[in-house]
């Protein structure tokens with residue numbers, strides 16, 4: 001596996017790897033890899049001849065009071081995980097390498113960024129769109145792999161690629177979870193033991209919501225009220241948002257609409273703070289799931305076979 005830190009090295013390495021029309025899969029990350037990232041790398045490896053991983057904590061997508069300075073990093077461990085997943089090339093640029101000057105150009109996706117994390121984190125998706133677009137130009141992948149934990153990000157990137165005719169296929173990948181249901185996230189490492197126990201309320205509430213969605217006469221506003229009451233039961237949880245929207249348009253249905261009458265799929269998306277740690281999670285409600293009351297088999301659980309958990313004891 002090759003590691004490169006500059007655009008020039010990347011260009012050189014890619015020109016060798018790309019020979020003979022080889023297909024390139026790309027997994028962009030901010031590092032501190034866990035099983036969620038590993039699942040994207042393995043999927044890319046299965047679909048393509050060459051897999052490229054980027055590790056870059058992108059300052060453009062952090063707000064002034066967010067966790068840029070304390071974002072977890074462990075390059076040595078990331079490189080070991082990347083290698084085990086069969087990655088061919090890791091791009092680990094410095095901030096200076098990516099942004100030698102403050103960029104005067106931004107990639108802004110409108111409308112899809114008005115709600116959820118776009119509303120809670122102003123400017124976040126401008127930073128994501130800009131860096132992903134730069135990475136796509138540098139790497140020119142055939143396919144790029146994104147996790148559905150960041151479902152709004154998937155919708156935004158797909159829109160950007162469509163609108164700007166970027167020649168890359170976006171591949172959304174299922175959410176990988178801890179055995180108790182918590183979605184893996186690099187930020188889980190911030191949680192105290194107490195908050196870690198409470199954080200399971202996100203996935204449990206999403207699961208419970210699938211059952212409520214099947215109740216006759218269930219409306220959007222009633223479902224959201226039940227979701228919020230359930231999350232509030234975790235004593236230190238502070239809800240940032242709990243929204244039910246059409247996916248991927250991220251438009252809101254009428255609050256009084258009956259769920260059974262709504263065109264599917266819908267997404268139930270949550271952002272909840274435990275102390276200073278803000279976690280997100282979501283679940284897609286599709287017509288079949290609502291009417292048949294089935295579990296979402298797309299969701300992958302981190303198990304002993306899925307080795308890289310996001311909690312400190314699982315990471316080491």
Ligand SMILES: Nc1ncnc2c1ncn2[C@@H]1O[C@H](COP(=O)(O)OP(=O)(O)OP(=O)(O)O)[C@@H](O)[C@H]1O
Nearest residue numbers: 029030031036146147149150175176184185186187
């Ligand atoms: N649990 C997960 N399952 C599947 N994909 C995931 C999971 N967590 C993150 N990803 C995906 O990995 C890619 C890189 O994400 P990132 O490096 O920000 O990790 P993260 O764990 O989401 O970090 P953060 O805690 O900052 O949200 C994104 O496409 C993201 O959706």
Ligand SMILES: CC(C)(CO)[C@@H](O)C(=O)[O-]
Nearest residue numbers: 028029030058128131150
């Ligand atoms: C896509 C991404 C790597 C861009 O910095 C980031 O938003 C992430 O890790 O999801």
Ligand code: BAL
Nearest residue numbers: 030061062124150153
């Ligand atoms: N996975 C999203 C990156 C961020 O929270 O900035």
